[in-house]
Amino acid sequence: MAGLSVNPTEVQLTGRRRYLRVSADHEVIGVQFLVTSFAFFLIGGLIALVMRAEQALPGFDFLGGEAYNRLFSNHGSIMIFLSLLPAVLGLTYAVLPETVGAARVAFPKLSAMSFWLIPLAGALMLASFFVGGSTAGWTAYTPLSIQSPELGQTIWAISLILLVSSLALSALNFLFTIRNHQSEDIWEIPLFAWSALSSSVLALVASPVLLLALVLLLVQRIAGPQLALLNGSIGVIVWQNFFWFFAHPLTMILTLPMIGVISEVVPSYSGRPIAAHRSTAMAMVAIAGLGLVSWGQHMFASGLIPGLRVPFMVASMAVAIPLAFIVFAWIATMWQGKVRFETPTLFALGFIALFIIGGLSGLILASVPIDLQLHSSYFVLGHFHFALLGGAISGLFAGIYYWFPKLSGREYDGTLGILHAIGHTGGVFLTYSPMFVLGLMGLRRRVFDYPAGLDIEIYQFGVTAGALMLAGTTMLFLYNMFFSALRGGSVKRNELQTGWSFQPMSKSDLV
Amino acid sequence: MRERTILLITLLGLGLVAAGVAVGVVVQPLPEIATAEAQSISQALKVFFGISAAVFLGMEGLLVFAAIRGHLLGKSNGEVGSGFEMVWIALPAVLVAVIVIYSVNVLSEVEAPSSDPMVVSVIGRQFEWEFFYVDAAVSSDILVLPVGRPVELVFTSADVIHSFWVPAFGEKVDAVPDIMTSLTVTPLKVGTYIGVCAELCGEGHTEMQAEVLIQDLTSFEAWLGSQ
Numbered sequence: 001m002a003g004l005s006v007n008p009t010e011v012q013l014t015g016r017r018r019y020l021r022v023s024a025d026h027e028v029i030g031v032q033f034l035v036t037s038f039a040f041f042l043i044g045g046l047i048a049l050v051m052r053a054e055q056a057l058p059g060f061d062f063l064g065g066e067a068y069n070r071l072f073s074n075h076g077s078i079m080i081f082l083s084l085l086p087a088v089l090g091l092t093y094a095v096l097p098e099t100v101g102a103a104r105v106a107f108p109k110l111s112a113m114s115f116w117l118i119p120l121a122g123a124l125m126l127a128s129f130f131v132g133g134s135t136a137g138w139t140a141y142t143p144l145s146i147q148s149p150e151l152g153q154t155i156w157a158i159s160l161i162l163l164v165s166s167l168a169l170s171a172l173n174f175l176f177t178i179r180n181h182q183s184e185d186i187w188e189i190p191l192f193a194w195s196a197l198s199s200s201v202l203a204l205v206a207s208p209v210l211l212l213a214l215v216l217l218l219v220q221r222i223a224g225p226q227l228a229l230l231n232g233s234i235g236v237i238v239w240q241n242f243f244w245f246f247a248h249p250l251t252m253i254l255t256l257p258m259i260g261v262i263s264e265v266v267p268s269y270s271g272r273p274i275a276a277h278r279s280t281a282m283a284m285v286a287i288a289g290l291g292l293v294s295w296g297q298h299m300f301a302s303g304l305i306p307g308l309r310v311p312f313m314v315a316s317m318a319v320a321i322p323l324a325f326i327v328f329a330w331i332a333t334m335w336q337g338k339v340r341f342e343t344p345t346l347f348a349l350g351f352i353a354l355f356i357i358g359g360l361s362g363l364i365l366a367s368v369p370i371d372l373q374l375h376s377s378y379f380v381l382g383h384f385h386f387a388l389l390g391g392a393i394s395g396l397f398a399g400i401y402y403w404f405p406k407l408s409g410r411e412y413d414g415t416l417g418i419l420h421a422i423g424h425t426g427g428v429f430l431t432y433s434p435m436f437v438l439g440l441m442g443l444r445r446r447v448f449d450y451p452a453g454l455d456i457e458i459y460q461f462g463v464t465a466g467a468l469m470l471a472g473t474t475m476l477f478l479y480n481m482f483f484s485a486l487r488g489g490s491v492k493r494n495e496l497q498t499g500w501s502f503q504p505m506s507k508s509d510l511v
Numbered sequence: 512m513r514e515r516t517i518l519l520i521t522l523l524g525l526g527l528v529a530a531g532v533a534v535g536v537v538v539q540p541l542p543e544i545a546t547a548e549a550q551s552i553s554q555a556l557k558v559f560f561g562i563s564a565a566v567f568l569g570m571e572g573l574l575v576f577a578a579i580r581g582h583l584l585g586k587s588n589g590e591v592g593s594g595f596e597m598v599w600i601a602l603p604a605v606l607v608a609v610i611v612i613y614s615v616n617v618l619s620e621v622e623a624p625s626s627d628p629m630v631v632s633v634i635g636r637q638f639e640w641e642f643f644y645v646d647a648a649v650s651s652d653i654l655v656l657p658v659g660r661p662v663e664l665v666f667t668s669a670d671v672i673h674s675f676w677v678p679a680f681g682e683k684v685d686a687v688p689d690i691m692t693s694l695t696v697t698p699l700k701v702g703t704y705i706g707v708c709a710e711l712c713g714e715g716h717t718e719m720q721a722e723v724l725i726q727d728l729t730s731f732e733a734w735l736g737s738q
Contacts, residue, residue, distance in 0.1 A: 065714040137711050143688065144671040144713060233689035236672065270581055276596050301674065302685045303692040306622075310615060317607045324603035325596075327570065331577045332595065339581035349578055356570045360563045363607075367614040369621050370559060372682035373541075373552050376674060376709040440540050440556075442678025444709045447717040 022116065024108035026093045029115050031407060033090025034400065036118055040082035042474075043126070047075040049471060056464045058452035068448035069135040070152075074125070076138030077156065081163045082125060084254050084392055086118050089170045091399045092196050092257055094407055096174060099193040101182030107173050114169040121162035128155035137446065139247070142230045142239040146220055157218045164207045164214070164246070167253070171203035187278050194281040195260025198288035202249045202256075205292060210246030213239055240302060244295035252291035254388065255355075256284060258395025259326060262348045265398050266330045269345040270337025276329045283322035283329075290319040300368050301375040309368045316366035323359055327352060343417030347398035350425030354390025357429075358383060361436065376446075379439025385432040389470075394424065397477070404481070410488030416480040423473030431466025434459035527565040535561025541681065545704055545725055547697040548621045549681030555617040562610065621682065625661035625695055633666045635673030635686035638715030640706065649738040653722040654706060656698045657731035665693045674710035677723050683709050698725040 018028055019035070051071050054063040063071065093111060097104055105111050128134060132150020145153060178197050181189050189197075216229045216238070225231075230239055267274040274280060296304055296312030304312075330352060339345065361383040365371050374380065397420070404412050438459050443450055450456050540556035541549060631654070632643040642654045656662050666675060666686035675694070676683035679702075684692045708719035726734065 065717050069711070069714065069716070135713075141672055141711070144711065147671060147713070233687065236687055236690070276599075279596050301683050302672075303687055303690055310611075310618075313614060314611055317611055320607055321600060321603045324570075325599045327574075328595075328599035331573050334581040335577040337581045338585045339578055341578075341582060345578075349574065352574055353571055356567060356574075360567055363610065364556075364559045364563065367555070367559065367610065367617075369552055369555055369614060369617040369682075372621075372684070373549075373556075373678070375683065376676070441542055442676075444676065444707055446711045449717050 022112050024104075024112055026097055026105045026108070026111060027407060029111045030090045030092075030094025032115050033086045033093060033118065036115075036122070037083050037085075037087035037090060038478075040078050040086070040122055042478075044075055044079040044083050045471060045474065047071050047078070049467060051075065052464050052467045054448055055450075055460055058450055058457060058460075060449060063448050065448060066135065069137075069446070070129070070133035072446060073134045073137050073140075073156075074129055077134065077160070078122075078125060080138060080250070080254075080388075081160060082118065082122050084388060084396075085163065085167060085250075086115075087396050088254055088257050088392070089114070089167070091261070091396060091403075092170070092174060095399075095403055096177055096193060096196050099190045100178055100180065102177055102180050105173050106176030106180060110169050110173050114166045114173065117162045117166040117169075121159040121166070124155050124159040124162070128152040128159065131155065139243060140217070140239075141243075142217070142235045143232075145217060145239075146230060146235075154218065154221045157214050157221065161211060161214050161218070164211050167203050168207040168211075171200035171207070174200040175204070187281060191263035191274065191277065191280055191284070192257070192260035194284050195256045195258075195263070198284045199253045199256040202288045202291055203253050206246040206249040206253075209242050213242035213246075240299055241295070244298045248295040248298065249288075249291045251384070251387065252287055254392045255395070256287060258351070258392050258399070259284065259287075261395045261399035261402070262330065262351050263326070265344045265348045265402050266333050267337070268402070269340045269342060269348070270333050271340075272333065272337045274329060275332040275336070276325075280326055280329045283325045286322040287319055290315055290322075294319065297366055297371075300371045313366055313368050317363055320359060320363055323355075327356065341418075343412070343414055343421055344398045344402040346418055346421035347394050347401065347424070350421055350428075351391060351394035351398060354386055354394060354425065354428055357433070358386035358391050361386060374439055376444055377439035378435045378443045378445055381445050382432045382435030382439060385435070386428065389432070390425075390428045394428070397421070397424065400481075404484070405491040408485045408488070409491055410484055411491055412484040412488060413480050416476055420473050420476045420480065423469060423476065427466050427470035427473055429466075431463055431470055434462035434466075438463075523569075527569050530568055531561040531565030534564035541678070543679035543702075543704065544681070545677070545679035545698060545700050545702060546681060547699055548695075549679055550699065551617055551620050552681035555613070558613065559610070562606070566606070622695070625663075625697065628661040628663040628695055629657075630663050630665060631656075633664050633675060633686065634669055635666065635675065635708065635712070635719075636669035637671065637713050638708070638719040640673075640675065640708075640719070640721040642721075644735065647735050647738075649735055651738060653724065655724045655726060655731060655734050656696070657728045658698045658701055658725055659728070661695055661697045663693055663695045665691055667691055671712050672710045673708045673712050673719070675706055676709040677704050677706040679704045685710055701725050701727060 019031055023029060051068065054061050054068065093105065129152065132152035134140065134153045134156035135148055135150070136145035136153065174196050178189070178193055181193070183189050219227055220230050263274055263280060294312060294316040296308055297316040300309055365374060365380060365383055401412060401417055438456060441456060443456060535557045538557055538560050540560065541553045544550050544553055630645045632645055634641045639652065642651045666684060667690065668686040668688045670688065673686040674683050675686060680696050682694060684694045686692065702725055704723040706721045706723045708716055712719060
């Protein structure tokens with residue numbers, strides 16, 4: 001790993017070229033993560049549009065079972081592991097040290113390593129597409145993921161091992177960075193740092209488990225039946241439990257830091273500290289804790305031991321309590337604040353509005369009897385897209401606009417930003433709310449075709465229209481970021497201070 | 512002033528409850544109901560949608576109102592009393608407790624043991640379903656069930672994981688290699704339905720479907736005899 005040795009002069013590099021090199025500067029690394037993740041967001045989005053083209057009308061149009069399986073498997077893996085995950089890590093690198101009063105992250109070289117694993121894993125994932133591709137979904141349930149003879153599925157496993165390792169390295173880095181905080185009391189650190197702390201602990205506990213499962217899968221795929229570690233019923237039970245032990249917390253790892261972003265944006269644009277700072281921090285810890293014991297929620301219809309279903313249901317539903325608490329804290333902050341409607345505020349409002357829908361649909365799915373009907377249906381697609389695109393990605397956009405002046409030293413176009421916020425929120429609603437209805441109608445996910453003549457077509461049309469709207473508003477964002485980073489007006493030093501400063505941290509502000 | 516606030520909150524709360532009840536009554540969550548279990552699930556969905564509608568309207572309304580109020584009044588002021596924090600915990604906690612208890616009840620209703628069910632063994636394989644009537648030793652590629660009699664469907668798989676889902680039955684369960692899973696259904700309504708595979712199983716997943724017929728007892732016995 002000679003490329004990772006960091007030359008001290010390189011750290012001092014200014015200008016755009018530093019973003020193309022191995023850097024140990026956390027802001028540069030943050031931007032590297034964010035830009036890379038956005039490139040994969042475009043690829044994942046393009047795949048989604050191709051799938052939409054097939055789904056727009058009933059009947060076989062141009063994608064058969066094999067091609068469609070390959071597309072949605074890669075859409076899921078790319079969006080979750082190569083787009084959302086690096087974006088969340090990138091935003092955390094870019095701002096975490098300042099939130100705790102540190103000059104840099106605890107392990108700068110580790111951050112560089114964590115970043116450079118992403119393009120490597122991404123290149124592998126894209127390459128896998130051309131050698132059979134992964135076709136077992138992002139969940140890669142065994143035995144299907146073992147059965148496929150294609151090289152693509154093996155490369156998928158290698159790519160995921162690299163990506164989960166990248167997450168674990170960064171999580172470790174974040175924890176030690178927060179440990180160096182300059183506050184007298186850990187409760188005083190800003191809520192963004194609290195969200196990073198909770199999600200990093202979660203990531204460190206959960207990622208070894210998926211890594212182990214991935215290694216078992218990889219060994220079996222390479223060594224063949226001679227070394228069958230994931231065969232038969234044992235394999236099914238091991239894979240599903242190990243996978244969801246990681247993947248359920250993963251949804252928290254992706255959303256918690258965004259809850260942290262909104263907890264900075266809302267008070268900042270309300271001109272007052274957040275209501276209930278300390279309790280909100282505790283709620284974040286509670287979300288992480290419950291996230292660790294809710295994984296069985298995904299296996300109610302999979303033959304999970306019947307007696308375990310109710311405890312898993314209780315744990316899954318209980319997460320609504322800290323989540324609702326935080327939403328109430330945001331609402332109270334605005335209620336008693338001086339609210340300015342700017343791009344980050346609108347994204348924060350969009351985040352809250354859409355996240356409420358994601359949360360309520362999650363409560364419905366967490367109910368065992370209802371899940372027996374809606375599991376694997378379009379309803380599930382609607383739920384997690386509301387949570388991830390309405391939640392995590394709205395939060396990311398809020399954070400990116402919020403800290404854009406800090407990271408680039410330039411202003412973004414506020415009008416385009418507001419259009420993007422409205423378009424994104426509306427687009428998510430238009431795209432994913434029809435999916436709830438489609439799921440109730442009995443449409444299962446992961447199929448390329450559906451019966452003609454029913455109302456299904458109308459709702460599918462809504463999904464297609466929404467997807468195009470999201471694609472359009474994403475282009476607005478791309479244009480805005482690209483031209484603002486090159487030609488946007490310079491940000492004055494004092495504006496920079498008020499624009500992104502973290503919440504006051506004096507004792508009297510803590511409720 | 513204080514009394515007015517209490518009155519306002521009460522009225523708004525009642526409005527939300529009314530809206531929730533209205534949604535619960537109006538919504539028809541399942542397009543078709545073929546079994547007693549589907550009836551329970553449909554009822555549960557109505558309750559959940561009613562609750563969700565009330566919570567949705569309440570929370571979104573509060574959010575929009577707070578943002579606009581904060582924008583228009585435009586004065587940053589005051590502490591939020593710590594009494595409020597208890598309310599923010601109590602409200603969702605009560606809601607979660609209610610839906611947990613309700614869900615457990617519905618689950619025990621749906622999974623109540625039925626006396627003397629007819630046993631049909633279902634084998635999923637890429638990419639078809641096979642139904643084996645154990646007592647009659649009859650094998651079929653369509654599922655025919657008599658109305659009114661509880662049926663225990665026992666699932667397994669010959670290759671990868673499948674999941675047998677008849678949306679009109681209101682429930683599904685995976686068919687897993689080397690594992691037996693089961694689902695007890697009580698057919699209520701004569702008709703033709705469709706059973707699909709709801710767990711990704713490979714290239715032919717989309718086409719993995721089976722016809723499901725619910726017939727009166729005489730037609731069912733005639734069909735079984737003719738096989």
